[in-house]
Amino acid sequence: MLDVKVEIYNTLSKKVEEFVPNEEGKVGMYTCGPTVYHYAHIGNLRTYICEDVLEKTLRFIGYDVKRVMNITDVGHLSSDGDTGEDKMLAGAKREHKSVMDIAKFYTDAFKSDADKLNIRWPDVVEPATNCISEFIHMVEVLLEKGYAYVAGDNVYFDTSKLDDYYVLSAQNEEELVVGARDDVDEDTNKKNKADFVLWFTKSKFENQELKWDSPWGVGYPGWHIECSCISMKHLGEYMDIHCGGVDNIFPHHTNEIAQSESYLGHKWCNYWFHVNHLNTTNGKMAKSKGGFLTVDSLVEKGYDPMVYKFFCLQSHYRKPLEFSFEALDNVKNAYDKLAGRIKRLNVNADNIKKAISDAAGADDGKRDLTDGSAYRALANDKDVYDSFEKSFATALAGDINTSSAITVLYDVLKNDTDDTTKAAIVLRFDDVLSIGIADILANASTGAADAGAPGAADVDDELLAYIEESIQKRAQAKKDKDFATADAIRDELLSKGIVIKDTREGTTWEKA
Ligand code: AMP
Ligand code: ZN
Numbered sequence: 204m205l206d207v208k209v210e211i212y213n214t215l216s217k218k219v220e221e222f223v224p225n226e227e228g229k230v231g232m233y234t235c236g237p238t239v240y241h242y243a244h245i246g247n248l249r250t251y252i253c254e255d256v257l258e259k260t261l262r263f264i265g266y267d268v269k270r271v272m273n274i275t276d277v278g279h280l281s282s283d284g285d286t287g288e289d290k291m292l293a294g295a296k297r298e299h300k301s302v303m304d305i306a307k308f309y310t311d312a313f314k315s316d317a318d319k320l321n322i323r324w325p326d327v328v329e330p331a332t333n334c335i336s337e338f339i340h341m342v343e344v345l346l347e348k349g350y351a352y353v354a355g356d357n358v359y360f361d362t363s364k365l366d367d368y369y370v371l372s373a374q375n376e377e378e379l380v381v382g383a384r385d386d387v388d389e390d391t392n393k394k395n396k397a398d399f400v401l402w403f404t405k406s407k408f409e410n411q412e413l414k415w416d417s418p419w420g421v422g423y424p425g426w427h428i429e430c431s432c433i434s435m436k437h438l439g440e441y442m443d444i445h446c447g448g449v450d451n452i453f454p455h456h457t458n459e460i461a462q463s464e465s466y467l468g469h470k471w472c473n474y475w476f477h478v479n480h481l482n483t484t485n486g487k488m489a490k491s492k493g494g495f496l497t498v499d500s501l502v503e504k505g506y507d508p509m510v511y512k513f514f515c516l517q518s519h520y521r522k523p524l525e526f527s528f529e530a531l532d533n534v535k536n537a538y539d540k541l542a543g544r545i546k547r548l549n550v551n552a553d554n555i556k557k558a559i560s561d562a563a564g565a566d567d568g569k570r571d572l573t574d575g576s577a578y579r580a581l582a583n584d585k586d587v588y589d590s591f592e593k594s595f596a597t598a599l600a601g602d603i604n605t606s607s608a609i610t611v612l613y614d615v616l617k618n619d620t621d622d623t624t625k626a627a628i629v630l631r632f633d634d635v636l637s638i639g640i641a642d643i644l645a646n647a648s649t650g651a652a653d654a655g656a657p658g659a660a661d662v663d664d665e666l667l668a669y670i671e672e673s674i675q676k677r678a679q680a681k682k683d684k685d686f687a688t689a690d691a692i693r694d695e696l697l698s699k700g701i702v703i704k705d706t707r708e709g710t711t712w713e714k715a
Contacts, residue, residue, distance in 0.1 A: 204228065204265030205593060209600045211257075211444075212521060214452060214475040215371055219602050222474060224443045230261050230268045231438035233472075234325060235430055235447040235455065238275040239309035240294030243316055244495035245511060245526070246481035246488035250448040252512055253478040253520040253603065255322040257446065259635040260599040262572035270325040271437045274313075276306035277331050277413050278403075279426040281491070283454055285390055285400045292412060302412045306330065316498045319508040321637035327437045331429040335415045338424040338432050341466055342401045342417075350465040354392035356405035358419055360462055362397040368461055371475060372453035399458050400425040427458040431466070442472040449477045450487075478520045488526065496526075504528075506535060509639040513538045516605040516636060538638075541613075545629060545640060546647035547667055548622040554581060555626060559641050562630070572634045582627035587620045591628045599635065608636065662701075662714070670701055674710050677703070 209222040224230050234254050237243055243251075261268050281287030294305045310330070317324060331338075342358055345351040350364050362368045390400075403411075404422035414421045434442055447456060456475065463471040480487045488495050498508050514534040518524045561577035563570050575592065582588035591611065598607035615628045626644055633640035662670070673692050680688040693703050700715045 205263075205596050207264050207593065207596045207600045209261070209264065210602055211474060211476060212602050213473075214456075214477050215473075217373070220474070222444075224266070225441045225473070228265070228267055230266045230444065231442045232258060232261075232268055232270045232444045233430070233434040233438060233442055233446065234270065234272040235445075235451055236272040236274045236328065237309070237313050238279045238290050239306045239313065240290040241309060241490050242497045242499075243313050244488050244490060244497060245501065246495070247448070247490075248316060248320060248322075248498065248511075249481045249515050249524060250446075250478040251317065251322050252320060252515045253605075254446045254476070255637070256516070256520075256599070256605060256635060257444070257476060257603055258323065259572055259637070260596070260603060263575075263635050264596055264600065265573050267573070269327070269438065271327040271329070271434055272325040273429050273433045274306070274310055274328060274330040275426065275429065276302070276310075278424045278429065283426075283450070285425065289411065295412065306332075319498050319502075320512050321509075321639065323637075329433045329437070331424065331433070332413065334429065334432055334436065335424065337436055338402070338428045339415075339417050341428060341432055341462070342424075344466050345401065345462060348465060350462070351401055352394065353419060354394070356420060357392060357400050357422075358402040359393060359398045360401055360458065360465075361394060362399075362461060363395045365461055365465070368397065369457065371460055372457045397454070399427060399454060401428055401462070427455055428462060430455070430459050431463040434472075435463070435467075440467050440469070440471070444474045444476055445472045446476045446478070449479050452477055479523045481524050481526055483526050501531075506531060507538070507639075510535045510538050513541075513638055516609060516638070519606065520603055541616075542639075542643050544616050544664075545626075545643050547664070548626050548644070548647075550623050550626045550644070554623070555630075555644050558627065558630065559645055562634075570634075575631045575634065578627045578631040581630070582624040584620050584624045587618065587624055588628055588631075591615050591618075592631060595632055595635075605636070608632070612636070666699070669699075670696065670712055674703065674712065678710065 210219050211222050212218070213220045234251075237247060258268055258270050276291060277289075279290045281290055281293065291302045291305060294309070295302045298305060300308075314324065316322075342351065345360065346353070346358065349361075351358055351360050353359075402417060402419055402422055402424055404417070404420035411423060414423055434445070445456065445459075452475075460471065482488065485492070498511070501511055502508065510531065514531055515524065517534065558577050558581040561580075562575075579585065579588055591614070594614075595608055595611045598604050598611050601607070612629060612632055615625055615632075618625065629640050630644065673696055677689045677692040680686070680692065696703055696712070697715065701712050702715045703710060703712050
């Protein structure tokens with residue numbers, strides 16, 4: 204375990220606090236998963252990227268993390284309260300498919316987006332429809348304990364039974380009334396405005412596709428109950444960190460706390476981690492608004508998913524992040540430059556590949572991020588390696604300060620240690636940042652490093668930039684059929700000791 208104190212902002216206490224898990228060295232972490240009625244947009248994915256970095260930071264430092272995520276495939280109405288249409292049903296109607304087909308399709312799409320962004324798939328991913336009997340049990344206990352009531356054939360949680368219902372969200376009932384303008388068809392069964400549905404049997408949607416028997420009649424669960432049950436099923440009665448986007452604070456997480464703590468009779472989760480929104484010029488990016496951006500739409504426009512990830516990591520997770528293509532282009536330039544610098548490290552390809560495969564181990568690709576020994580073994584200078592590992596962990600441990608961690612990455616590249624040690628360190632950093640550094644190094648160093656191939660030759664940055672620029676200009680000249688200029692560029696490079704070769708894969712160069 205690295206000797207680093209982790210501090211994170213806790214929405215519950217509204218301050219940055221030292222992170223102390225319930226059980227030493229172990230972390231139980233829960234993430235609210237997607238409602239799988241549509242593609243995840245890049246705003247949703249900002250939240251998952253930041254949660255991924257939180258998880259990986261804890262693992263990097265040495266914690267044994269168990270992370271659980273639900274998949275909402277039932278019960279989430281179009282408002283986050285209990286009004287509107289079931290989102291899943293709306294998706295099924297839109298695409299003329301069954302709800303289960305929609306759920307399967309968009310769960311797979313989400314997994315594919317997570318893969319493209321190097322987001323580690325949580326240890327446990329559980330669809331809500333797997334856990335109906337657990338939901339029913341929790342609702343029964345809440346009724347027995349007097350925290351719930353049946354009205355109009357639905358079961359509701361009675362928020363008036365709690366003194367501290369608003370503990371997380373710092374709201375009050377008056378604000379709720381004012382803020383509830385879209386609540387057009389107010390539910391008259393509710394005793395209190397903030398009460399929420401635990402189990403629907405009588406809804407206005409007679410065509411609800413997924414229904415289950417329950418003690419209160421055939422019906423389906425409310426949205427909030429799934430996260431309480433699924434987290435307890437896999438993490439037990441005490442949880443360390445619960446994550447989501449800031450829009451989840453109210454009502455979703457507020458309701459999760461209300462029902463979980465009433466059910467358990469004790470405090471449930473100690474730390475609440477919320478990621479702020481990705482906004483566009485029209486405000487928060489939202490699925491319901493249409494025209495939202497997906498990872499694939501960025502790829503179609505020519506952006507590597509890693510560029511979007513780098514964009515997210517350069518800002519702090521607690522600040523709103525304004526998306527524009529102009530901002531993304533700036534980050535693309537920075538990312539390409541960074542990749543170029545990493546590619547030009549003078550390293551032995553075989554040693555790099557061996558370290559990457561040793562680190563990955565023979566498992567299913569879910570490597571143990573706590574173990575950096577394969578990368579440390581690669582480094583020639585262990586002191587420099589250890590010192591940078593600590594600085595990087597310290598930057599992240601200060602409320603997941605990813606932009607500071609990226610600064611440490613640049614510091615490594617600027618350092619005067621040898622290139623193999625630098626490669627070892629940045630590979631280790633990529634265990635957390637996961638911005639494709641391992642791929643960049645593995646691909647850059649194909650061809651033996653010492654053979655004088657591009658990316659490996661002992662030319663300085665300035666000369667390398669000049670060579671690359673000249674090759675591009677020459678290509679353009681040839682395209683324009685300006686062979687005199689093309690030849691002049693080739694001769695100019697030769698005078699600097701660089702020989703150009705045209706191959707089927709394009710133009711390459713070597714030292715004369
Ligand atoms: P959903 O699939 O709508 O349940 O949302 C999945 C996750 O994305 C939740 O944690 C939301 O809080 C989060 N989220 C929704 N919109 C945004 C946004 N514009 N920026 C960042 N996170 C968001
Ligand atoms: Zn949730």
